[in-house]
Amino acid sequence: MQYMILNYVPAAKADGASAPGSHADMHAWSAYTKAMLDAGVMRGGNALEPGVTATTVRLRDGRRDVHDGPYADSKDELGGYYIIEVPDLDAALQWAARNPAAAYGAVEVRPIMVM
Amino acid sequence: MAPRTPWSPVEAEARQAYGRLVAALAYRSGDLAGAEDALSDALVAALERWPVEGVPTNPQAWLLTVARRRSIDGSRRRARANAAQAELSRMRDEAESAMNEPELFPDVRLGLMLACADPAVDPAARTPLMLQAVLGLSAERMASAFLSSPAAMTKRLVRAKARIAVSGAHFSLPGREALSERINPLLDAIYAAFTLGRDNRGDGALESEAIWLGRVVAELAPDEPEATGLLSLMLFVSSRSAADAGGGFTPLSQQDPAAWNSTLIAEAEERLRAAGRQRRPSRFQLEAAIQSVHANRRRSGRTDRSTILTLYDGLLAAAPTIGAVIARAAALAQSGNATAALADLDALEPARIAAHQPYWATRAFVLAASGEFAAAADAYMRAAGLTEHRGIRVWLLEQRAVLAS
Numbered sequence: 001m002q003y004m005i006l007n008y009v010p011a012a013k014a015d016g017a018s019a020p021g022s023h024a025d026m027h028a029w030s031a032y033t034k035a036m037l038d039a040g041v042m043r044g045g046n047a048l049e050p051g052v053t054a055t056t057v058r059l060r061d062g063r064r065d066v067h068d069g070p071y072a073d074s075k076d077e078l079g080g081y082y083i084i085e086v087p088d089l090d091a092a093l094q095w096a097a098r099n100p101a102a103a104y105g106a107v108e109v110r111p112i113m114v115m
Numbered sequence: 116m117a118p119r120t121p122w123s124p125v126e127a128e129a130r131q132a133y134g135r136l137v138a139a140l141a142y143r144s145g146d147l148a149g150a151e152d153a154l155s156d157a158l159v160a161a162l163e164r165w166p167v168e169g170v171p172t173n174p175q176a177w178l179l180t181v182a183r184r185r186s187i188d189g190s191r192r193r194a195r196a197n198a199a200q201a202e203l204s205r206m207r208d209e210a211e212s213a214m215n216e217p218e219l220f221p222d223v224r225l226g227l228m229l230a231c232a233d234p235a236v237d238p239a240a241r242t243p244l245m246l247q248a249v250l251g252l253s254a255e256r257m258a259s260a261f262l263s264s265p266a267a268m269t270k271r272l273v274r275a276k277a278r279i280a281v282s283g284a285h286f287s288l289p290g291r292e293a294l295s296e297r298i299n300p301l302l303d304a305i306y307a308a309f310t311l312g313r314d315n316r317g318d319g320a321l322e323s324e325a326i327w328l329g330r331v332v333a334e335l336a337p338d339e340p341e342a343t344g345l346l347s348l349m350l351f352v353s354s355r356s357a358a359d360a361g362g363g364f365t366p367l368s369q370q371d372p373a374a375w376n377s378t379l380i381a382e383a384e385e386r387l388r389a390a391g392r393q394r395r396p397s398r399f400q401l402e403a404a405i406q407s408v409h410a411n412r413r414r415s416g417r418t419d420r421s422t423i424l425t426l427y428d429g430l431l432a433a434a435p436t437i438g439a440v441i442a443r444a445a446a447l448a449q450s451g452n453a454t455a456a457l458a459d460l461d462a463l464e465p466a467r468i469a470a471h472q473p474y475w476a477t478r479a480f481v482l483a484a485s486g487e488f489a490a491a492a493d494a495y496m497r498a499a500g501l502t503e504h505r506g507i508r509v510w511l512l513e514q515r516a517v518l519a520s
Contacts, residue, residue, distance in 0.1 A: 027512050028499070035500025039469040093262045094470070097503040 002043060002085050002112040003092040007101040009079035012050035028100040036084060036095065045082035076105045083112070132175040134249030134331075138227035140182055145230075147248055147276045150182075157182035224249060225335040228328070229289065231275075232301040235282045240275040242304040242311075247272060249331075250324055260311055260321055291338060298336060302345045302399060305329055309349050314504070326353060333386070343390035344400035350383035351406035364506040368449070372413040380410050398434035401426055420450040437467055437474075445477045453484040472501035476511060483518060492518040 029047075036042035051070040058065040070077055079101065086092050089109070096107040133154070141150035157178045171177040230236075231245035243257040258268035289297055305328045312322030329346040336342045354377075358370040387403045396404075405426045412418050427443035440459060447456035460478050468474040479494035495515035499508045 028508055031496050031500035031508070031512065033500070035470070035497050038497050041470075089267065090263055093264070097262055098501060100508075102503065103505050 001088060001092075002083060003089070004110045004112055005045075005082040005084060005092070005096055005099060006108040006110065007079045007081065007099060007105065008076040008108065009101050009105040011075060011077040012052055025100055032098060032100055033082075035098070036082065041084045041086050041095065043083040043085050045080065047080035048078060050079075051077035079105070132178065133251040134224050134227065136175060136179055136182065137248050137251075138223040139179055141227065141248075142223045145280050145282075147227075147230075147279055148273070151248070151251075153182040153185045154178065156185040224331060226289075228301050228304075228332065229294075229297050230279050232304045233279070233282065233297075234300065235278055236275050237271065237278075238300075240271045241300065242307045243268065244272055244275045245301075245304050245328070246308060246321075246324065249328060252324075260315060294336060295339065298332075298339050298342060301332065302341055305332065306345060306349075306399070309352075313352065322349075322353060322356075325349060338393070340390035340393040340395050341397050341399050343386050344397070344403050347383045347386035347390060348399050348403040348406060350379045350386065351403060351410055354379035354383065354410070362506045364504070364510040366510075367409060368418070372410075375410065375413060377413070380413070383407070383410070396429070396433075398430065401430040401433060405430070420446065424450060437463065437471070441471075441473050441477050444481060448481045448484045453481050456481045457485060470501060472498055475501060479511075479514065483514075488518045 033042070033045070052068075054068075054070045056067045056069065056071045058067075082095075084092060084095055086095065089111070092109050096102060096109045099107045101107050136154050136157075137147070137150050140153055141147050160181050161174070161178060165171070165174075227248055228245055231248055232241045236244065243252075243254075243261055246252045246257060247254070254269040254272055255265045257263075258265040261268065263271070305325055308321055308328070309325035312320070312325055315321065326346070326349050329342075329349050332339075332342045333346045354375045355367070355370060357376065358365055358374040383403065384407060387400065387407055390400050390403075405423055408419050408423050408426070423446050424443070427439065427446055430439050431443060440463060444456040444459045447453070447459070457478075460474070460481060463474070475494050475498035479491045479498055482488075482491035482494055492515045495511050495518065499511040499515070502508050502511065
């Protein structure tokens with residue numbers, strides 16, 4: 001089964017200063033990524049620029065509505081994601097608990113739809 | 116923490132007696148789910164009545180009697196609601212007199228725990244099932260502890276209870292010989308709860324629950340040295356909790372023995388001696404003995420590495436788990452034989468160690484002891500990516516930084 005692991009980290013401030021923990025522990029992220037690669041479960045993934053760099057587009061009754069910033073204004077924001085292939089949800093949750101963001105943000109695990 | 120309410124006698128009673136009552140209720144029927152429901156009803160009744168009428172002289176007997184009545188007929192329960200007060204008073208009196216005859220209320224928790232760890236039950240369900248049946252922990256709470264989704268954990272528990280109900284014969288209290296044959300899965304399930312509580316540093320409660328269960332089993336199965344050995348092992352390990360408290364991590368060899376809990380160590384030693392007198396050493400007694408050698412550093416100031424290695428040899432013969440192989444390799448390297456340690460680690464099947472954090476941390480240590488610093492740094496990095504404990508991650512990355520510089 002493939003799962004997406006979404007890393008939610010404390011949102012960066014509008015002035016570009018990063019929130020504590022979000023980029024301070026690059027070694028922890030490198031170690032986590034290495035462990036996934038070495039264990040042979042990683043199928044993809046990316047880190048994202050902070051949410052303040054996002055632009056959100058909506059169409060409402062055909063009218064364009066474009067905003068600066070992420071689609072939802074919240075304390076945590078999507079900081080990156082991994083795609084992993086493991087036997088079941090329990091195994092995916094093991095990897096989610098190891099994600100550095102689990103300790104200071106939140107980690108969401110979603111099954112990838114089989115088309 | 117919420118302030119203690121006037122109803123706290125109910126909570127205290129529930130905590131003390133829950134497993135004993137579930138066991139007593141399910142003893143004949145084998146219907147664990149029904150027993151839990153009936154006890155919940157009785158606890159609700161207690162919440163209503165005790166603050167008004169006062170806590171009964173024998174609260175457990177009161178709860179047992181009420182729960183038994185309620186499990187007899189769910190529809191009668193509703194009809195009774197109006198006449199509750201008089202009837203509950205009568206039941207309480209009845210229960211109190213019943214308590215004066217111990218054979219009417221035998222402690223059958225051991226039978227309940229054995230049923231939870233029965234070979235018929237899915238191994239993954241045994242520990243959570245036991246924690247729920249004996250301690251009343253919720254499925255949600257256990258889903259978090261066991262890193263499972265709450266929905267999946269609930270399903271797993273329901274299936275396991277149905278399985279026990281079907282194989283009702285397993286619920287009875289076995290005789291002494293049958294107990295010897297059946298106690299190992301139970302001890303494994305308790306130890307699994309303990310290690311889960313240790314790995315999950317924020318969840319010290321689970322660690323104490325496991326020790327509590329260990330005490331119950333050691334008390335109810337005094338002829339089983341492994342039950343006492345397990346309790347000893349857990350007490351030894353627990354005695355060092357303060358040495359790396361506060362979110363940090365200090366490896367055992369660098370801990371200050373003065374920070375260890377001498378009361379727990381003394382009890383662990385006493386339990387280990389008691390188990391040893393039966394002259395049937397096995398896995399948990401050997402593991403406890405290894406911890407006893409470590410604990411002895413408090414007195415001698417040194418660690419007797421050769422005794423530890425001898426004990427690990429015995430442990431591998433008794434229970435060749437992957438954890439024992441890894442721990443023995445670490446002990447070998449600490450005795451100066453890193454080459455043999457590395458060979459033992461290399462011999463483990465790759466699929467079993469691909470995501471096994473203790474393996475990579477130990478491998479890193481052994482490689483560093485062999486002078487293979489680049490490979491050691493790489494293994495420390497991998498170990499750091501496999502831990503969910505921030506303090507351990509920081510410590511592993513520090514070891515790597517030292518090697519890389």
